[in-house]
Amino acid sequence: MINVLRHSNDSDRNINASLYFSNIDYQVTELLLYELFIQFGPVRTLNLPKDRILKTHQGYGFVEFKTAKDAEYVLEILRGIRLFGKVLKLKKVDPHFKTNPSASASNQVAPTPTMSGVDVGAKLFIKNLHPLVDEKMLRDTFSKFGNIIRPPVVARDPDSGASKGYGFITYDDFAASDLAIEKMNGVILTNNKISVSYAYKDELVGSSNKRAKHGDKAERLLAENAKKNNMVPQKRSSPNATSSQSKTKKAKVITG
Known part of the structure; x- marks a missing residue:
């Protein structure tokens, strides 16, 4: 090599x-x-x-x-x-094209990290949300499964601000997102049975005009290699995350 x-x-x-x-x-x-x-x-x-x-x-x-x-x-x-x-x-x-690796090298500035964790693609799509479920409730509900690295998103009408009934959560690893899907898909949250799955990627796949979902083999491989090469920041321990992962039974109803 x-x-x-x-x-x-x-x-x-x-x-x-x-x-x-x-x-x-x-x-x-x-x-x-x-x-x-x-x-x-x-x-x-x-x-x-x-x-x-x-x-x-x-x-x-x-x-x-x-x-x-x-x-x-x-x-x-x-x-x-x-x-x-x-x-x-x-x-x-x-x-x-002729390569010139040294061209404009002196003008290059290394970017700086701006997130509380590394985005590996562990992004979830939550649908059938009750109108009363807001960003804080999403964070409080899903943070028990792992470290959320982006502010939770509830899709809203740009004029009224009313919820459109779906949202997104992004974790820093797939162990957390997999656990969230396992524990929360089909659960009753504020009187609504929600669906939790991996979100679609933004980019189209080839000429098919279709989008692939996050959580695929390539993303998981990258995340695993990043850990092996010590390029993922150490997560702060979370008592809620530890206790939730030790439970074997899935909560059936969650109320706001």
Whole structure:
């Protein structure tokens, strides 16, 4: 693998088997990208250009696969995947494009984290919410299963502010989101039987004009690799989370 993580000359690269990737969070490493790409195709080279002074990457890079077919498959299967909350942008390399890793390197500024955790894609969709269920109730109800990293969202009418009957919760890992689905799907919350499932991703999949759901194999692989490489902040222990996970029986009714 050592020979894979290197900068290859343009003359040596198989352009038809190469992809350009961008919108990379500063926490992403070459090793993490390699472990992601190798799951879906044999990687020949991978290059994540770094600032010569700061030694931080510049948010983009190139990956070359063994064949053009491998590159096409990866382009399709990883469409819409998120790395630390950012959508991984992938596209074919222009045959006339010449790489210059050091270009504008001195102008690159590493981004800073703005969330209380890392967004791995553990986003849930809750529907059939009672009109009285607000953001605070969602947080109070779902925080017992794990660390919520984004403010809970209740979809509302822009004019009246009335609830549209559905909302979203985002956790920092899939253990929490899986547990929330297990414990809360079909539960009565303020007189309404709610449905809890993984939310759809924002991006369309290929030419089908369909959207995939969060919680897929690729997102879980990324989350697991991030933990292995110590790139996920340690969570603060939560007595509520600990006690809820130790229970084996599912609560049948929750009232507001």
